[in-house]
Amino acid sequence: KNQVEQSPQSLIILEGKNCTLQCNYTVSPFSNLRWYKQDTGRGPVSLTIMTFSENTKSNGRYTATLDADTKQSSLHITASQLSDSASYICVVSADTNAGKSTFGDGTTLTVKP
Amino acid sequence: DGGITQSPKYLFRKEGQNVTLSCEQNLNHDAMYWYRQDPGQGLRLIYYSQIVNDFQKGDIAEGYSVSREKKESFPLTVTSAQKNPTAFYLCASSQSTSTEGYTFGSGTRLTVV
Numbered sequence: 001k002n003q004v005e006q007s008p009q010s011l012i013i014l015e016g017k018n019c020t021l022q023c024n025y026t027v028s029p030f031s032n033l034r035w036y037k038q039d040t041g042r043g044p045v046s047l048t049i050m051t052f053s054e055n056t057k058s059n060g061r062y063t064a065t066l067d068a069d070t071k072q073s074s075l076h077i078t079a080s081q082l083s084d085s086a087s088y089i090c091v092v093s094a095d096t097n098a099g100k101s102t103f104g105d106g107t108t109l110t111v112k113p
Numbered sequence: 114d115g116g117i118t119q120s121p122k123y124l125f126r127k128e129g130q131n132v133t134l135s136c137e138q139n140l141n142h143d144a145m146y147w148y149r150q151d152p153g154q155g156l157r158l159i160y161y162s163q164i165v166n167d168f169q170k171g172d173i174a175e176g177y178s179v180s181r182e183k184k185e186s187f188p189l190t191v192t193s194a195q196k197n198p199t200a201f202y203l204c205a206s207s208q209s210t211s212t213e214g215y216t217f218g219s220g221t222r223l224t225v226v
Contacts (some may be wrong), residue, residue, distance in 0.1 A: 032214075034214045036217075041201075041222070042219055043203050043205075043217030043218050043219050044156075044203075044215075045217070046214050046215070046216075049214050089155070091215075103155045103156045103157075104155060105153075105154060105155035106155060
């Protein structure tokens with residue numbers, strides 16, 4: 001069964017600090033991995049998308065890495081801001097058809113002043 | 114601006130009543146999806162459609178129905194057969210054969226009163 005596991009479940013950091021969120025998956029065959037940010041009560045917004053051949057991708061202060069051999073991805077947030085407080089969701093697709101996607105349960109990040 | 118619009122933002126349903134959630138997109142995306150999100154949990158797929166007049170059940174389709182009469186529209190009906198409908202509902206769209214991922218709406222929060 002395809003699974004996506006994210007850790008930690010929740011995280012609290014001080015403003016200005018860095019943090020790293022983890023995503024492990026067992027989805028096969030692999031097509032792409034996406035990280036989304038979801039603010040409370042809103043829809044998720046795409047941060048990064050990586051295919052098999054990509055092992056790192058950045059979007060501002062967000063940097064995602066992918067190790068397709070170990071089936072692990074991480075999302076690193078640099079110099080955190082209060083607005084980074086949100087849920088971060090890892091989504092892995094087994095096919096170019098986005099309907100065959102498996103969602104992680106998300107990591108809830110709280111940035112405190 | 115292109116996007117995906119969900120309405121209403123908040124919806125209250127009485128016991129035994131059917132309600133319909135609206136989802137419209139002007140992105141010219143082929144595929145559309147409905148997800149349910151419960152507090153502290155990941156997104157679960159209800160239904161998805163890759164083409165007009167065709168749709169498939171997701172993981173939790175029981176008690177829900179959909180239609181796809183137009184490319185732009187994918188309404189979700191929560192029927193009285195859904196015994197625990199209180200949740201946050203998210204609609205998304207994508208190009209079926211693209212790795213670009215989903216564009217999500219801002220969600221509808223349904224509460225049974």
